[in-house]
Amino acid sequence: MSEPLLSNQKPRVKLNTSKRRHRRYYWAYLFITPQFILFVGLTIFPIVMSYVYSFYQWSGIGPLENFIKWENYKELFHDTKFWHDFLHSLEYMVGQTVIVMPLALIMAILFNESKIKGKTFYRTLYFLPVVTSTAIIGIVMANIFGNKDALVNNLLQTFHIIKHPIHWLDNPTLAMTVMIIVGSWKFFGIVMIYWLAGLQSISADIYEAAKIDGANFFSTLWYITLPILKPISAVILLLTVVNGLHVFDLVKTLTDGGPYFSTETIDLFIYNYAFASDGIPRMGYASSAGILFGIFVFLLSIGIGWLIKKAGQDEKVKGKS
Amino acid sequence: MRKLFSLAMGMILLFSLVLAGCSSSADSSSQSSAGGKATITLWNRWPELNDVFKTTIADFEKENPKIHVKLTNVPADQYVAQLQAAIQGNQLPDIFGFNPSLSLPQLTGLDVIHDIDDVITDQKKTQFVDGTWSEGFTTLNGKVYQLPLMSGYHYTNMMFYNKKILNQYGIKSIPKTWDEFLNAGKTIYEKSQGKIYGLIVAGKSSASYETNGEIMSMATAISPEVFWNSGGVTGINYKTGKYDFDTPGIIQTMQYFKKLKDNNVLHPNSMQSDDMQSKGLFENGKAAFTWDGTMAAGIFNNDGFKDWGAAPLPTKDGKPSYEGFQGESPAGLLVSKNTKHYKEVKTFLNYIIDHFYKNLATDGVEEPPIQSAMEGIKQPYPQFQQVVDIQDKIKILAPNPYESNVKAIDVVNNAQGKQPQDDLGNILQGYLSGQISNIKETLKDRTAKFNKALTDAIKSSNGKVSASNFKFSDWTPFKPYKGN
Numbered sequence: 001m002s003e004p005l006l007s008n009q010k011p012r013v014k015l016n017t018s019k020r021r022h023r024r025y026y027w028a029y030l031f032i033t034p035q036f037i038l039f040v041g042l043t044i045f046p047i048v049m050s051y052v053y054s055f056y057q058w059s060g061i062g063p064l065e066n067f068i069k070w071e072n073y074k075e076l077f078h079d080t081k082f083w084h085d086f087l088h089s090l091e092y093m094v095g096q097t098v099i100v101m102p103l104a105l106i107m108a109i110l111f112n113e114s115k116i117k118g119k120t121f122y123r124t125l126y127f128l129p130v131v132t133s134t135a136i137i138g139i140v141m142a143n144i145f146g147n148k149d150a151l152v153n154n155l156l157q158t159f160h161i162i163k164h165p166i167h168w169l170d171n172p173t174l175a176m177t178v179m180i181i182v183g184s185w186k187f188f189g190i191v192m193i194y195w196l197a198g199l200q201s202i203s204a205d206i207y208e209a210a211k212i213d214g215a216n217f218f219s220t221l222w223y224i225t226l227p228i229l230k231p232i233s234a235v236i237l238l239l240t241v242v243n244g245l246h247v248f249d250l251v252k253t254l255t256d257g258g259p260y261f262s263t264e265t266i267d268l269f270i271y272n273y274a275f276a277s278d279g280i281p282r283m284g285y286a287s288s289a290g291i292l293f294g295i296f297v298f299l300l301s302i303g304i305g306w307l308i309k310k311a312g313q314d315e316k317v318k319g320k321s
Numbered sequence: 322m323r324k325l326f327s328l329a330m331g332m333i334l335l336f337s338l339v340l341a342g343c344s345s346s347a348d349s350s351s352q353s354s355a356g357g358k359a360t361i362t363l364w365n366r367w368p369e370l371n372d373v374f375k376t377t378i379a380d381f382e383k384e385n386p387k388i389h390v391k392l393t394n395v396p397a398d399q400y401v402a403q404l405q406a407a408i409q410g411n412q413l414p415d416i417f418g419f420n421p422s423l424s425l426p427q428l429t430g431l432d433v434i435h436d437i438d439d440v441i442t443d444q445k446k447t448q449f450v451d452g453t454w455s456e457g458f459t460t461l462n463g464k465v466y467q468l469p470l471m472s473g474y475h476y477t478n479m480m481f482y483n484k485k486i487l488n489q490y491g492i493k494s495i496p497k498t499w500d501e502f503l504n505a506g507k508t509i510y511e512k513s514q515g516k517i518y519g520l521i522v523a524g525k526s527s528a529s530y531e532t533n534g535e536i537m538s539m540a541t542a543i544s545p546e547v548f549w550n551s552g553g554v555t556g557i558n559y560k561t562g563k564y565d566f567d568t569p570g571i572i573q574t575m576q577y578f579k580k581l582k583d584n585n586v587l588h589p590n591s592m593q594s595d596d597m598q599s600k601g602l603f604e605n606g607k608a609a610f611t612w613d614g615t616m617a618a619g620i621f622n623n624d625g626f627k628d629w630g631a632a633p634l635p636t637k638d639g640k641p642s643y644e645g646f647q648g649e650s651p652a653g654l655l656v657s658k659n660t661k662h663y664k665e666v667k668t669f670l671n672y673i674i675d676h677f678y679k680n681l682a683t684d685g686v687e688e689p690p691i692q693s694a695m696e697g698i699k700q701p702y703p704q705f706q707q708v709v710d711i712q713d714k715i716k717i718l719a720p721n722p723y724e725s726n727v728k729a730i731d732v733v734n735n736a737q738g739k740q741p742q743d744d745l746g747n748i749l750q751g752y753l754s755g756q757i758s759n760i761k762e763t764l765k766d767r768t769a770k771f772n773k774a775l776t777d778a779i780k781s782s783n784g785k786v787s788a789s790n791f792k793f794s795d796w797t798p799f800k801p802y803k804g805n
Contacts, residue, residue: 062408170592261747
């Protein structure tokens with residue numbers, strides 16, 4: 001009697017498990033739905049429409065009537081201003097990445113040391129610019145780096161480091177440098193938190209074992225910390241690069257793209273064409289610029305993504321050997 | 322299952338509420354309240370008019386208790402984007418400020434604006450200053466669409482000086498020539514030991530239209546064929562019908578700016594200052610002079626800065642300079658075609674003609690478009706009449722290519738889309754920062770690009786517009802053009 005019972009029970013258990021699993025899926029789908037609808041409506045739809053607009057001569061109002069095929073793209077390829085702005089975006093991104101990545105790591109390593117007092121206070125302090133409005137930072141920094149009666153020049157003059165005020169934002173190289181420094185300062189805190197998260201995921205046992213083996217701080221850093229951080233460093237690199245390529249509010253408020261467009265980035269280029277307040281807006285042309293730059297960012301992200309994967313695989317191989 | 326169903330319904334309900342909240346059943350145009358009170362909506366994009374609107378609306382609502390005017394002051398740099406969105410979403414307010422980026426033919430073509438012929442009757446038209454009713458700017462195909470809020474002479478460039486500084490450093494007469502101005506600036510800088518500069522201008526990229534206007538205005542004293550006009554079709558030599566930026570006037574004016582910078586006459590913060598920052602530095606005595614538009618006068622007055630005077634911009638040899646007036650209305654109101662309260666809108670527009678213009682003059686913001694509105698008003702500040710007189714003298718009626726052929730608007734708009742985005746203010750920035758070494762070549766290149774775009778746009782009009790529409794052989798610079 002018992003055998004048939006057992007044979008009957010097995011499928012019921014399976015059925016129950018499958019029902020439960022399905023019910024779990026329903027719940028999951030239910031919770032995802034609002035977000036998914038918003039994502040499609042507010043992210044996917046505008047992206048798709050940007051592709052559509054890029055093939056039209058369109059000012060942003062009225063019906064899409066003037067289909068001009070690839071004309072916007074052809075014009076864009078010959079537009080020296082677009083390529084200059086493209087270069088400025090790259091310059092900013094490289095500058096910010098080179099400054100932020102190593103400095104934030106050093107700071108994170110310091111704050112990860114248990115000996116340092118007031119760690120939480122300093123972490124908060126470094127994180128403050130992250131939560132401050134970029135536009136406000138831009139306006140304040142424009143005053144700090146002003147030519148006359150401005151804080152930086154006044155300080156340098158007070159300490160007799162310079163005789164005449166430096167025209168920080170009137171010189172193309174200095175203006176870009178100031179923008180990179182301010183942008184790096186703003187983004188520094190969040191990268192430091194990323195590094196800290198990576199550092200805190202490393203087991204204390206490893207360090208202890210290294211200590212017993214006689215490893216000092218630098219050899220521990222070189223042979224243990226940095227290799228373990230390799231996969232997360234690729235993720236941080238990706239986030240820093242993508243952030244650096246999309247700088248708008250800081251440029252708008254700090255330099256407004258000046259002097260003579262030397263700090264104008266692609267985001268500002270797109271904005272100026274799409275919503276020109278003195279001239280006819282060119283939404284189609286701005287969209288084609290956005291698409292082209294978007295494709296570049298996408299390819300770059302794939303490249304870094306490949307690095308992330310490779311870094312992860314290398315670590316696995318090392319772990320096995 | 323029932324629980325799941327209830328939850329799903331709850332989620333759907335919540336989500337619909339969110340969407341309903343986003344879409345807003347009451348659009349930005351006319352609304353009627355339960356009490357039968359009609360609400361008309363108004364978007365203003367001129368910050369200097371905020372207070373005048375506020376006062377006028379308060380008085381209007383007292384006299385017309387059944388109408389409520391909801392005023393929204395939209396930041397100028399977001400205005401075009403907001404209009405684009407409103408037109409696309411069919412959410413235009415009942416009344417909204419005109420912006421040249423969205424031209425009259427474009428708006429009438431989309432059928433989104435209402436003509437106001439029944440507000441601006443033929444009899445009323447005669448009250449406005451000459452040239453106000455002009456094709457492509459205030460009228461289209463003979464119908465009036467735009468109600469001007471200020472005189473068409475609005476935004477004339479002039480020179481403002483700080484009387485106290487001039488007295489303190491012994492500058493007895495107001496400079497009329499470039500040399501006199503340079504010497505005055507050098508004296509002030511030297512005597513104040515570098516604490517006070519001769520001149521502050523707003524040269525930041527977002528304010529480059531200011532220096533652009535100052536350059537073109539001063540340049541007319543040397544090359545009068547190319548004039549500046551804040552809201553019109555500017556930069557064209559109407560003798561030849563072609564754009565011309567590499568004129569001796571413009572080149573020499575650019576070089577003069579450099580001379581001012583090299584001699585410590587130009588305040589070092591000039592190229593980083595927007596219009597408010599430059600005014601602030603002037604009011605705070607950091608520079609003895611500023612070159613700015615007419616509206617600066619009202620701002621100085623509002624800020625409580627009293628010790629200033631106004632004069633025309635200095636020119637190379639002290640000869641007069643001028644700016645063109647082509648009938649455009651730099652500030653004016655349009656009415657949405659979809660308004661549900663056109664009757665109330667009409668009442669309000671008539672009230673503007675009768676009261677707003679007077680308030681405008683009383684507050685000293687700007688000269689109204691009807692001269693009679695100035696009669697009998699108390700001068701809002703002592704310099705007001707001085708500013709108005711300079712403005713009236715500098716602005717001269719000039720040829721309007723739209724008058725002879727309204728299709729020229731489309732050509733100009735098409736050309737503008739393909740022309741370089743920089744203006745002379747941006748080029749000045751590049752010249753002063755050392756990025757442009759050969760100013761003549763840069764201006765020549767700009768002229769060629771502008772003309773190519775214009776020629777291409779004329780070609781694409783399929784014969785509806787010709788180059789001759791931009792050529793006025795009967796026009797003499799400095800003489801009011803009556804051929805429009």
